Amino acid sequence: MIDLLLQPFSYDYMVKAILISALVGGVCAFLSAFLILKGWSLMGDALAHAIVPGVVLAYILALPYAVGAFFAGLLAAGSMAAVKHKTALREDTVIGLIFTTFFALGLLLVSINPTAVNIQAVILGNILAISQSDMVQVTIISVICFAVLALKWRDFMAVFFDESHARSIGLPVTALRIAFFTMLSAATVAALQTVGACLVIAMVVTPGATAYLLTDRFERLIIMACIWGAASSAIGAYASYYLDANPGGLIVCLQTAVFLITIIVAPKYGMARGWFVRRAVRGING
């Protein structure tokens, strides 16, 4: 029995997959804590699609595809932030507008250059088949993002909570915003390799959303989201060994399952509590 459970760890590629998934899952969860609060939740999904033209261009120019992806993502995030800043349009509208433009451009490039790139690999991602150089890239990106977030999360919180106050206490608001969206682009690129473009959004939304139901303090929300993001990603990658399933799909299903349980049992914001409280009140009154 124990032997069977430890079996995945005897394969080098499984150990790598589990560790990298946990790292990426943790960083994405950290970002999710911020994204869910600002109406930017769909940003991850948008970025994942918006990087396609970058990937294709990088391929044509024979550059590493993460480089193209990163800059396309950054450009998309930058345009979204700029349009949001300059107009009174809502976040969801801005995201829809920009990401479809980028995605369309990507499809156009692919259709002109039919054999240029394997879009399938980008859409689905596969951590089990990650190459050595990609692994190094993903690790570096994740460690840097995690370090910056861990050191400066209070500044980011101040900017996300009340931008004009952040400005009035002298925080460099614009620089912090740029830093945040740069990290988001980088983390999206990293997450692509693990779970693929379709599921990136889950990685940068679900852990934060789950933790949000459990606490009123941002610090705890971050800690819970990170632990859960990393753990669910590791478990998903591990379980894919037995189920012979796509790890991305497993990771996200696992996160969603726990989210659903949380919705019901969360101590303050869960549905069960409302039910108990109403029953208790009825009991007192009647």
Add this chain to the structure above:
Amino acid sequence: MTGQDVIKITDLSVTYSNGHCALDGVNITLHTGTICGLVGVNGAGKSTLFKSIMGFVKPSQGSVKIHGDIAQKALKKNRVAYVPQTEEVDWNFPVLVKDVVMMGRYGHMGFMRIASKADHVAVENALERVGMRAYENRQIGELSGGQKKRVFVARALAQGGDIILLDEPFTGVDIKTEDSLIALFHDLANEGRLILVSTHNLGSVPHFCDEVILINKTVQAYGPVETTFTQENLAKTFGGMLRHHRLIGDDLHDDEDPRGLTVLTDDERPLVLYGEEGGEQIRKLNKKGRKRTT
């Protein structure tokens, strides 16, 4: 004047992107250790003046200097605390009241913004002073409108700059809290700070302000309350916008006394002027009011 010059506004004009000119040629110099009231009708440009001092709106002409610096630089030095008229924050944000007040201290903290003992003490004091200590562990959205307002005043207090700008801090706040805020402003002014407060409660202005700015796109009058806050200047600033009740001779007395009573109000607390012309008594009233609040 008493204190040193802190805010120097020269020839300031602000035109919004829709072409509306909200301020036109404003010249004001404000001093430390004073409470300055800012009074005018809706749309007179009070909030715009606050935002220009903070550097949030770009002047089309003229300049604002704080301790000789431009706004951005002064903000970096944590000199100015600002409580806006309406807070544009997400009330569902997972932060507690004390976390919000703590954000006022960030400018004093190091790279990672880790709170020291002094920061915790400042937060507790600030909450104590606005009477919100008992609510420190509430999530920020779980407060009433007036309580939310007080939390943001506390955040400005915790920040501890020598200039505090408050845009209509009394709206939606009950009389008891208003009085305690006024007492608080007196303490802060005595500590050598400059307090700039906009309000529609004309009646409280002589009670707690040392100076007053009457504004309607341009500065209509500016100076010490005793000499500036007169019926003539108010009429000039508000035009026909004030509720105006004048009870003269016959309505008040049966004798030959020609004196009349003037009640001016823009909001709940009326301004009462008593005398033949309806303005002579303001100084005396002011003195009396002061004693009550300090």
